[in-house]
Amino acid sequence: MILSRTEIDRRVAGGGITISPYSPAQLNPTSYSYRLGLEISELNSSAGAAGETGDAVVEIGEAGTLLQPGRLYLSHTYEVIGSRECVVTLMGRPSIGRLGLFVQLSADLGNIGDAHRWTLELTCVQPIMIYPRMLIGELTFWETNGELAFYSGPYTRFSRPTGNMRELS
Amino acid sequence: MILTGPEIIRQHGLGAIRIDPFNADQVNPNSYNYRLGRTVKVYENDLLDPRVRQQTISIDIPDEGLVLDSHRIYLAHTEEVMGSDRFVPIIHGRSSTARMGLFVHITADLIDIGSYNQWTLQLHAVQPVRIFRGMLIGQVTFWCVKGEISLYTGRYQGAMGPRESESYRDFGAPEGEAL
Numbered sequence: 001m002i003l004s005r006t007e008i009d010r011r012v013a014g015g016g017i018t019i020s021p022y023s024p025a026q027l028n029p030t031s032y033s034y035r036l037g038l039e040i041s042e043l044n045s046s047a048g049a050a051g052e053t054g055d056a057v058v059e060i061g062e063a064g065t066l067l068q069p070g071r072l073y074l075s076h077t078y079e080v081i082g083s084r085e086c087v088v089t090l091m092g093r094p095s096i097g098r099l100g101l102f103v104q105l106s107a108d109l110g111n112i113g114d115a116h117r118w119t120l121e122l123t124c125v126q127p128i129m130i131y132p133r134m135l136i137g138e139l140t141f142w143e144t145n146g147e148l149a150f151y152s153g154p155y156t157r158f159s160r161p162t163g164n165m166r167e168l169s
Numbered sequence: 170m171i172l173t174g175p176e177i178i179r180q181h182g183l184g185a186i187r188i189d190p191f192n193a194d195q196v197n198p199n200s201y202n203y204r205l206g207r208t209v210k211v212y213e214n215d216l217l218d219p220r221v222r223q224q225t226i227s228i229d230i231p232d233e234g235l236v237l238d239s240h241r242i243y244l245a246h247t248e249e250v251m252g253s254d255r256f257v258p259i260i261h262g263r264s265s266t267a268r269m270g271l272f273v274h275i276t277a278d279l280i281d282i283g284s285y286n287q288w289t290l291q292l293h294a295v296q297p298v299r300i301f302r303g304m305l306i307g308q309v310t311f312w313c314v315k316g317e318i319s320l321y322t323g324r325y326q327g328a329m330g331p332r333e334s335e336s337y338r339d340f341g342a343p344e345g346e347a348l
Contacts (some may be wrong), residue, residue: 004282007316010209029282029321030257030314065275066216076229094325097291098218098240098334104276125242125275125293129218135339140279143315160279 002030003086003141013105016085017141018115021078024032029126031091031122031138037117038132043072055082057161064129067101073122076159082115087142090118096136100125103137112144113151127168172256172311174198174250184310185255187285190248200308204248205230206287211241214313219336227330230302237300242275243292244331248303252285254320256311260288266306270295273307277306280309285319286328 003011005027011017011100019032024035041055060075069071080155088110092103105121120137130136155162172180174196195202204320213224228235228280237243251258258280260307262273272293280288290307292300300306324335 001313004314004318006319010280012315022215028323029319031281034200047204051275055267064218082258091279093336094279095276095336095339096219096291096334097275097313098242098289099219099223100243100275100291100293116300126212127216128242130219131220131340134219135336137276159296 001143003143004030005017008032008141011083011086011141017083018080019139020080020115026135028138031139031140033135034081034090035075035118035133036060036130036136037078039131039161039162040073040075040122043074044162055163058140060130060132062132064131067122067124067128067130069124069126071123072105074163075120075122075130076117076161077120077137078117080115080117082110083141084111084112084114085144085148087112087144089140089142090137091140093135099128100130100138101130111151111153112148116155117157117160140151170313171199173315177201177311180253180256180311184268186253187251189250194341195305197308200261200310202305202308203260203288203300205253205290205300205302205306206248206330207247207305208222208246209235209334210244210294214331218332220333220340222337223333225333230300234301237271237292237294239294239296240312243312244333245290245292245300246287246329246331247290247307248287249330250285250287250329251309252280252283253311254283254318255314257314259310259312260290261308261310263305263307269298269299281321282314282318282324284323286325287324287330289331304339
């Protein structure tokens with residue numbers, strides 16, 4: 001079952017869901033609108049396959065950053081997000097999808113476990129401006145069935161845009 | 170929990186799910202196939218800025234279909250008006266649509282509970298694809314909600330035909346305004 005806004009709000013207050021910073025104004029009927037973080041990196045594939053090279057992380061300036069089609073950018077949520085009792089899925093905001101900006105690439109499912117800033121995979125159909133802290137996506141929260149096991153993989157240690165870590169997994 | 174096809178038919182009959190027009194032939198084991206409506210919109214500008222209201226051009230899909238170019242985002246719509254006050258709809262492409270490399274939404278698959286519209290589809294073709302009005306283009310699933318329900322009162326309520334982004338309303342919105 002998907003949690004309603006009342007249930008999300010109740011569980012944030014009770015500590016079962018972490019969203020920090022949290023603003024009840026960002027609650028939707030069955031989701032929470034999250035903001036874009038402050039940093040971005042562009043995957044530089046000129047020296048090898050995507051993810052194999054060190055990619056510089058830069059700040060998204062207040063005047064915005066222009067994204068170009070055909071490139072992949074990694075950014076992150078402004079909020080620290082997680083839950084040890086329900087499953088979080090991450091999507092784009094409808095108003096952002098209507099502008100042709102993907103915020104993840106067929107990897108929308110979070111793991112039950114520790115909270116961190118989530119890496120976003122940004123790619124666009126047409127050139128688009130993005131701004132720090134803009135409302136960019138939504139989170140949904142799902143009840144589980146069965147005994148809980150917690151994620152302990154490498155990505156929870158990171159709260160910055162983080163590239164491929166297959167050597168650790 | 171996700172509704173089965175027979176439960177979608179039952180809840181439609183009870184009025185808890187609106188799908189108009191409704192055709193029982195379009196019910197799958199756990200989803201409903203929706204059709205592509207007649208109008209498509211594109212943005213006038215190539216460069217899109219979410220802070221700025223974008224101008225659009227409307228195109229009626231001709232009888233011979235419309236070829237989508239992979240470098241543009243196309244806003245289309247469902248032929249059906251759909252919504253529910255009890256279940257959360259989530260939209261998907263049909264597998265036959267996806268096999269042509271056609272996205273029907275851009276990482277925005279959640280429909281707000283209490284939102285009744287012809288839903289706007291965000292079409293993106295990986296390679297050029299020809300689309301036809303009335304084609305079965307996607308599927309909708311319906312999910313049960315945990316907790317007290319409050320219904321959608323947002324900016325796209327009641328939309329007929331494709332609606333362009335109103336993301337500019339997010340910039341400088343007063344605290345507490347419905348997003």
